[in-house]
Amino acid sequence: MTVDDRFSRDFQEAQKDRPLGTRNEIITGPVADWATDFSHAEPEWAADPYPIQDELRQSCPIAHTERFGGAWLPTRYEDVAAIAYDTEHFSSRAIIMSNFRPPKELAPVGGVPPISSDPPFHHHARKLLLPAFTKNAVAKREEATRAFCHALIDAMEGKEVVDAAHDYAQHIPMRVIADMLGFPAEDGPSFRGFIESALEGVNLPPEERLARTEQLFDYLLAQIRDHVDHPRDDLTTYLINAELGGRKLEPSHVAGTMALLLIAGIDTTWSAIGASLWHLAKTPADRRRLAGEPGLLPTAMEELLRAYAPVTMARLVKQDMHWNGVDMKSDDWILLSFPAANRDPAQFDRAGEVVIDREVNRHAAFGLGIHRCVGSHLARMELRVALEVWLERIPDFTLADPAAVTWATGQVRGPRTLPLRIVWP
Known part of the structure; x- marks a missing residue:
């Protein structure tokens, strides 16, 4: 059997035989009481979850809901x-609620290893990825990332109002991840979908979610065949040729890890860049200070990650x-x-508060x-470079219309529309 046969036939058979799992009905709709009926899929949560979380932390630190077939929401750091x-x-076999x-048969591997994997499999699956994400490996990508950020701003130059989420933030991780995986850069719009x-x-109905997932994996299989x-x-x-325990990775493992890198590697950084620019646009003192003290950016960046952490698992x-205290x-x-x-x-x-010179900052954003x-x-490299280039080229900007800013719903939160008014140097 050729390598191509191994991936196409074995993966398609695995997908066909995979059980759908346990279905629960409608999960969205107005929230009656956040302590007993929470839903992170509601627009008010997307718009501003922090007052809700603060209230729950004081009155009901581990909230519950019957939605999703039963779920809990801890809000204290020690519980999380x-x-x-x-x-x-x-178990981590499913990380999207x-x-x-x-x-349960998916454990310990899960659908998108290693983030969906439980021990002991997790250790080995994660170890495979570490060489690609060391500081030295990442440093080799900085020059190209910086050049791409400049190119994005070149395309905006002269415009009075730009959508920093749509025209800047989203494209940076799309290009970086596409380059890492060896995917065509022009496939970016597909990644967003x-x-x-x-x-x-x-x-969405589970059958429709499964159909959309199959579209993603059809794309990944096409990329795998091209790489073969x-x-x-x-x-x-690298993943196609990698081995665990002396054996090539299962096709579902390879495709699942690629799916993880494509989705999580893009949306999280896209959201962090957008949220950081949103904060600086609405907080002139912090924007002016960072524009004037670029050496403060690494410290400020950690605080922006803490205050606007995009990811919930x-x-x-x-x-x-x-x-x-709960059953x-x-x-x-x-x-x-x-x-x-x-x-x-x-x-x-x-x-x-957002304290951009906060020195002790053991946040959990990652x-x-x-x-x-x-x-x-x-x-961190993508966020730092994106902000460095933006502040170098566009030190003076504000929110064009605060009410026009929209945020993604779900477990990765960041601006999806971010109209900024630009004062060009």
Whole structure:
């Protein structure tokens, strides 16, 4: 059997035989009480979740909902950290909370390893990716990233109002991830569609979600076949040839990891860049200070990551248990809100403020525990370079219309429209 046969036939058979999982019905609609009926898919959560999280942290630190078939939302840093580190009682086989649960048979690998993997498989799957995301490997991508950021701003030059989310922030991680995986740069619009289906379509019928997922994997299989025919020095060719325990990776493992890198590697950084520009546009003092003190940017960047952490992850309860005052059932969802943990006053001084020269900042924007983001060095480089280039070229900008800013719903939150009024130097 050729390598191409191995990927196309084996993966398609695996997808065809995979059980759909447990379905739950409608999860969206007005929230009656955030402590007992929360939903992160509602527009008010997307627009501004922080007051909701602050209130829950004080009155009901572990909220519950019957939506999603039963789910919990811890809002204190200590609870979020405890669950993130506890792989004995909580499974990562599904990390996007939606209206159906993948079957338990997916563990310990999950659909998008290593983020969906449980121990002991997780350790080996994660270790495979580490060489591509070291500081030295990431540093080699900085020059091209910087040049691309300048090119994006060149295309905006002279415009009075620009959409910094649509015309700048989203394109930077799209280009970086496409280059890493060896995908055509012009496929960026397709990436956006895959991201929105995976992260914002959580209330679509499971059959439709599965159909959209199949579109993503059809794309990935086409890329795999091209790499089999034309091997090159990129992450896709590396995964095709990689081995675990002396055996080539399963086709579903290769495609699942590529899907993870494509979706998570783009949306998280896109959101972080956009949220940072949004803050600077509405906070002139911080914008002027960073434009005048570029050496402060690495410190300020960590604070922006803390204050506007884009990522919330999900876990599934492995078995019925009493945990920290609540009775959790097997297969209850746990929504790990790293944004809520990052604004816990018990963990951070002036937690609700953005302090751009905050020196001690052990935030959880990149997660906690064994699933801490493997691409954190890459994300930091992209965010730093994106802000450095923007502030160098466009030091003076404000929100053109605060009411026109829109935010993504779901577990990765960032601006999707961000109209900024530009004063060109």
